Amino acid sequence: MPITIVTIAALVLALVFSMFRILREYERGVIFMLGRFWKVKGPGLIIVIPFIQQMVRVDLRIVVMDVPSQDVISQDNVSVKVNAVLYFRVIDSERAIIQVEDYYSATSQLAQTTLRSVLGKHDLDEMLSERDKLNNDIQELLDSQTDAWGIKVSNVEIKHVDLDESMIRSIAKQAEAERVRRAKVIHAEGEMQASEKLAEAYKVLASQPGSIQLRYLQTLTDIAGEQNSTIVFPVPMDLIKPMLDAIGGKSQQS
Structure with a gap:
């Protein structure tokens, strides 16, 4: 009998301690109650009722994403490989969790397709000489599409434009x-x-x-100062x- 009481007390204490969660300054907790969205909590000490409430952590810091190299055919039919770097962060934790399954993967795939579609509308000379303009075009297009997910794309930078050896010689x-x-x-x-x-x-x-x-x-x-023997x-x-x-x-x- 005493062993049973001690076991129950230990389970109760473990249950009570599991209710307390600590979120850092850059974290937010999206709380679901019985499967339905309830509220966003944090940062600091929060209470989550076990078995009734579930919490999903969301990081609000800026994420630096390396966009893989993409095969792009420019408007003047030149094949190039382009890669870029993307800076974004979550500004709405509720939409980032509810509206999209995996906002990181979704943003990565969207960045790749947007990079190909935008650069495919420009000539090779524009890719090499007008990178700032292309960066702004890609950033604005991505930001408008990820706004529904609670994602803010702050900057896009094209890193490399790789050309074939024959094109480099040309x-x-x-x-x-x-x-x-x-x-x-x-x-x-x-x-x-x-x-x-x-x-x-x-x-x-x-x-x-x-x-x-x-x-x-x-x-x-x-002419005489040049020490010439013959002057015509x-x-x-x-x-x-x-x-x-x-x-x-x-x-x-x-």
Whole structure:
């Protein structure tokens, strides 16, 4: 008889202690009474009546989910592999438990399909150069669809866009051709600016006849400083014409 009383007392104490649950600051408890939703409790010490009430813990912290690499065919028919990272958290514990069986798995599958559908509407150049815009489009679409589950998608970041070796070589050739084109354009613009400056210099020199002679002398000085043994320098007739006229006048006088 004493053993039976001790056993009953131990069972009662165990039952009483099992009623108390402790939830951390970032946790909430969704309570069901006889299978029907009752309320959301926490954080702190809460009481759950055994056999009558059941509790499901929900974590409210931000979840970092790695979206597996997806095979995507871009709008310009280029096959690429894209993976991303997803940041989301539960903002409504009741809907996260009642409206969807497994909100983590559901969000993961939805992120994969959304990533393929959104990127498939863009060209490869847009995937490589406009990641911020694509991230925002994916985040807004996911957030609108997971709102019914009590899930808030705060951010989506595309991590890698993997290309085939042949496509990498094609992009490298395209980039090289673009650099050559820019170099030719810059060279042509430089020639245009140089011709404009030469035309302005000619106008200034032409306004003063003596300035052309001084410029020739300056050029001879520059060439002589290079220690050349032989200097071939064209002399225009306009430059020596005054000298020839002076010599011809002296010959006539004599």
